Amino acid sequence: MTAYDPNNIFAKILRGEFPCYKVYEDDHVLAFLDIMPRAPGHTLVIPKAPARNLLDVKPDDLAHVARAAQKIARAAMTTFKADGITLQQFSESAGGQVVFHLHIHVMPRHNGIALLPPASRKEDVKVLEDSATKLIAALQGG
Structure with missing residues (x-):
């Protein structure tokens, strides 16, 4: 398996080199x-620890990501008045990872x-800001 590349876009987001519409952060995840987005409220949950994908992540780091994904999913159900949640994780190019x-x-x-096709359109900044504000409020119990 290929080694983790510390210059990937998410590593740069973690280092503050690229901006993001942050909705949740703790010591282990962002x-x-x-x-x-493929749907309104589409959120990405990543570990702060370097991990290329499911195949090399440390179990404790994966557990933190899973807990955060569940927290985000519960808040998103309310925030976006959803009927359900889809979780996806892709590992390696053949598995769909980009x-x-x-x-x-x-x-x-x-x-x-x-769902919209992957990478089919960039969302309007105002929509992203509004979605982030609403999801943050739900995550904070508001």
């Missing part, structure tokens, strides 16, 4: 909105509405 830092997609879903 969660932020996907700027090319950014080689472990991440879990948390996508609020509504009955009868298909």
Whole structure:
């Protein structure tokens, strides 16, 4: 397996070199909105520890990511009045992975509405800001 690349886009986001629409952060994970969402509220949850994907992540780091994904999913259900949640994780190119830092997609879903194709459109900044504000409020119990 290829080694972790510390210059991937998510590592740069973690270092503050690239901006993001952060919705949650603790000592172990960062969660932020996907700027090319497949559904409103599409959030990415990543470990702060370097991990290429599911195949090399340390079990404790994976557990932190899973707990944060569940927290985000519960808040997103309310915030986006979702009927369900889709979680996705891709490992290696053949598995569909594009950014080689472990991440879990948390996508609020509504009955009868298909996901948009991956990377099909960049969301409007105001929509992302509004979604982030609402999701942060829900995560803080507000």
